[in-house]
Amino acid sequence: xxxxxxxxxxxxxxxxxxxxxxxxxxxxxxxxxxxxxxxxxxxxxxxxxxxxxxxxxxxxxxxxxxxxxxxxxxxxxxxxxxxxxxxxxxxxxxxxxxxxxxxxxxxxxxxxx
Amino acid sequence: xxxxxxxxxxxxxxxxxxxxxxxxxxxxxxxxxxxxxxxxxxxxxxxxxxxxxxxxxxxxxxxxxxxxxxxxxxxxxxxxxxxxxxxxxxxxxxxxxxxxxxxxxxxxxxxx
Numbered sequence: 766x767x768x769x770x771x772x773x774x775x776x777x778x779x780x781x782x783x784x785x786x787x788x789x790x791x792x793x794x795x796x797x798x799x800x801x802x803x804x805x806x807x808x809x810x811x812x813x814x815x816x817x818x819x820x821x822x823x824x825x826x827x828x829x830x831x832x833x834x835x836x837x838x839x840x841x842x843x844x845x846x847x848x849x850x851x852x853x854x855x856x857x858x859x860x861x862x863x864x865x866x867x868x869x870x871x872x873x874x875x876x877x878x
Numbered sequence: 879x880x881x882x883x884x885x886x887x888x889x890x891x892x893x894x895x896x897x898x899x900x901x902x903x904x905x906x907x908x909x910x911x912x913x914x915x916x917x918x919x920x921x922x923x924x925x926x927x928x929x930x931x932x933x934x935x936x937x938x939x940x941x942x943x944x945x946x947x948x949x950x951x952x953x954x955x956x957x958x959x960x961x962x963x964x965x966x967x968x969x970x971x972x973x974x975x976x977x978x979x980x981x982x983x984x985x986x987x988x989x990x
Contacts, residue, residue: 769921796976807882807967807980808922820976856921865910865971867978869921 767791769870771857777876778847785843786873790859797840798867799832800856808856814840815862847877881905882970884981892989897955899984901968904949908970912978913942913953916965925966926953958988 770789778784790797796815800808811830812822816837829847834840844851854874858867883902891897901911909930914922928935928942928951935942941954955962965985969978 798977800980805887805982807884807969807982808978810977810979813976815976858921865978866912866924866927868924869914871919871921 769857769859769868771855771870771873773873774871775874775876777878779878780847780849782847783843783845784847784875785841786855786857786875788840788842788857788870790839790857791868792838793861794859794868795837795862796860797834798858798860799840799842800858802854802856802872803852811842844875847875849877851875852877879904880981881908882968882979882981884966884968884984886984887982888985888987890987890989891958893960894957897953897958897962897986897988899953899955899966899968899986901951901953901981902949903951903970905970905972905979906949907972908979910971911942911944911951912969912971913940914967914969914980916967916983922967955986958986960988960990962986963988 772787798813799811802808812832814834829845832842854872856872858869860867912927913925915925916922926940944951965983967983968981971978
């Protein structure tokens with residue numbers, strides 16, 4: 766399968782702990798996006814990369830969130846000092862630059878207790 | 879301020895009939911619109927799109943209509959099939975902005 770993959774699929778953590786998620790995009794895609802989705806809402810943009818450069822970061826993203834794409838391939842999203850409000854589905858997507866349609870992974874569901 | 883709105887959280891139609899899903903937007907800078915389909919436990923899947931220079935795009939059973947003056951788009955599915963039952967998200971993008979702005983989705987149920 767050459768689609769977008771995310772790991773882990775589910776993560777349960779206690780408030781205050783740090784968590785890290787990984788996304789592997791479609792190999793030839795140079796853009797990679799992170800979204801967050803809560804129940805009953807659509808995906809909410811967090812940040813995106815073109816190759817290894819982080820081009821935009823949502824103002825909704827607090828300093829506890831950081832994302833990297835060190836070699837322009839896979840990406841990681843880290844949340845430090847998790848809070849219960851961080852509980853959500855974290856979606857990764859990839860695309861070719863200049864193309865609007867994005868290809869999504871299955872998501873990582875985070876539950877903060 | 880929600881820039882992309884899907885005012886109907888749910889829609890139920892009979893198999894074989896037409897499904898019409900609606901979406902409104904407020905940002906005049908949006909120049910490309912997309913529809914995604916989402917099944918449970920999966921990420922959204924791209925379905926169909928339309929550029930702001932067009933008013934209609936058709937792909938098989940799916941047609942998207944864009945009314946720029948009303949800042950409104952709709953997705954028509956005809957004939958509807960039970961396998962079309964899913965959550966449908968409307969999304970919009972501005973020129974080379976990269977990110978998409980999504981609505982909250984409409985859950986479509988197609989009854990046999």
